[in-house]
Amino acid sequence: MNVKSPTGAELREVHAFLAKYPDVQGIDVVLTDCHGIGRGKTIRRHELDALYLSGRPIPASMFGQDVAGDDVGDTGQVLHDGGGDKRCWPIPGTLGVLPHAKRGQVLVSMFEADGSPFTADPRQALVRHVEAAQALGFSPMGAFELEFYLVDRERDARGAYQPARYALTGRRSLNRNTMSVDELDEMAPFFEMIYEGAEHLGIPLESVISEYAVGQYELTIRYRDLMRAADDLVIAKRLVRSAARRFGMEACFMAKPFGQEAGSGMHLHLSLENPAGENLYADTAEGALSTLMLQSIGGVRRTIGDTMLVLAPFLNSWRRFASVLYSPASDTWGFENRTVAIRVPNTSGKARHFEHRVAGVDANPYLVAAVTLAGALRGIEERCDPGPAAEGNSYNDAQISDLPRSWLEAIDRLEDSSFMREVLGLPLHQAFVAVKRAEYQRLALHVTEVEWDLYGFSV
Template structure:
């Protein structure tokens, strides 16, 4: 049984998964603007004989509904981009019937420059700005999602799944071990898939919603963590399908239940020494720590369209539903949009609680890091720390619908330079097309309250 030469460049967990087995298929994938895996699947023998392949760059102009936005630059030509495998991202696809590997690919123009609209490249661009200044950003994401009953009719509301007790999952059971056990078979498969893929889980717990789960990842490199979230979303969906339910990462899938967030913990270390720039060495907070918060307070409004990318995203920003409605900051205060968790000085960090789990992980991390970067570079001071219930301080900084968020994003030229102007243009075009499509849909609420009353 021959082993493909390229597997020598793959991580040990991928080689271990295939030990004594014949590789059948390789999935060559990238993430589009929505975070959907797109690419090609091919026989392993064919993959071993090629160094790259092509996909049209118009992939990044496709909306979540499958429509195509105009990029204003000879879109009809649909030029190809060059995809080359990043072998460090090789991971098993343990849910498939045959022996399959997934590999995330690098995306470049035909002249070799990175495709500026590709979400993974946007994140790499932001990380490189830190690197140029001798800094190394560190992130630790938290993933929230719902397990829900199968929903094959979009006109019907989403409902919680039936657990092993025969009853539907109940809400307001945060941190309950018995609530997690209700769908323990799904959780078991998530652990098994993650182990086969070499993915590390820091912990899993029951959140406050009916069937809502939170999964924590350990801290690390932003690109690596974004790759892992990209993979995790797929494996979690596959684990749920095995047990006759869906996993959804919608920001607000169930009426009157809490939304699902992707909280992002941030720190920045000196690349040469490994010292946390937020810690003064004697337990004190540094100016850099405050500047990072100041950058988030000033610039987060301009990237809400990336952190909350769909019309449904804004249903999460509701007072007292475990979601922030402000950009205040505070220590160990979950009512603020920016929280400083309890930690030892070396682990001092800032938690961004604004991002929804429906955001593209590459773009969510890029946007959040970009805000902190601008705060560090421009030495921005934050507002005073908020003490008390920050729900009493709706500062109006967070736009409450996608259209308003896009207006702010379009005007944020300083942010465009960080993310890339070309990306900003395409992203806005795609999201405005999605918003226009949404406006054509008449909801049950409108029919119920307006049809005969206005």
């Protein structure tokens, strides 16, 4: 094979890695599927050169599977061409080490044999829209926030999952402890492992807080170019999950694991820069929001209803909207307001950006970034007016917004959306809809214990 790496990955990155980590023998090759789940294989140290020189074959059916890994025939990705492999190439800057696991890790993306993008790969959807923005003179910048729960492997006497014991003391607290620094101290060994891993994996983790629920935490990641921001989130989730196992607990990235507690979001902060690195969302000289930023917000508001299946991709995702604990399922926007969907933080005028707050932590970050950027570009192209900013508690306004109200309605909305066909491309659009319909049917046929409790011998 004479195809040069279409990602721009270079062999010198391999040589620097092997020299720095002479004892690392295994490297996880991670391809992110449409659910945001890492699929792939573990290769040996001597195989790393070949990965960078000629890529690695992986079945394209990875993008035609449901969340459990079962094939979904209607995706168009399962055996449609005999079930052959496509070529996966490493993403520059993602080769690093999970020090606690003593293994390397590198993200890959899928391509055709001739080096052209494989269009059912969600990362390629984001690449297309970043390139479209760059063609207009914009450099998309961003960062994700990562919320998650730490839970014990052992269930309580009722069979329910419970908050994990603290890594330092072994104590279990059932208090909310929102923003408690003492709680962080009791989890210090775990977070020290996280920060050490982040350094070896090249992801710029910043602050950590104890969030608004028992056993819930949030990590923030430094702002940088949007492609790397999405890669950062993928790597960070895998790091957190892997480290949690070393302490006898599990990291949970469901959007709403506990019905009476806060959901877990994956807020995206976004802005556009010019080629000189200047923020195009910066306030005007008079201190007002820039026209470009207002148009971007208008575009996201106009398209958000069509994107809800990306932002809330699973049945559990929609439970997050059943409670208004900082989970805005709406198209509202406002200044320094956590009840709106699109928040303008109170940053300095030069650092101005907006925060998209609707996506759950269970969403695919590549797709979340793609639909948000595409909506912003649509708003600039069509000069969308965002309308007046919401003030005070906007949750009541959410009842009149034009958004899907259920998972099934979101599936129908995305399937019928010309905007989403354009954003995802036809192969990914077909696959994503088919997978979600298959998951819906699977769960629609499952009778839960709650239904038995409520209806079994009463109706």
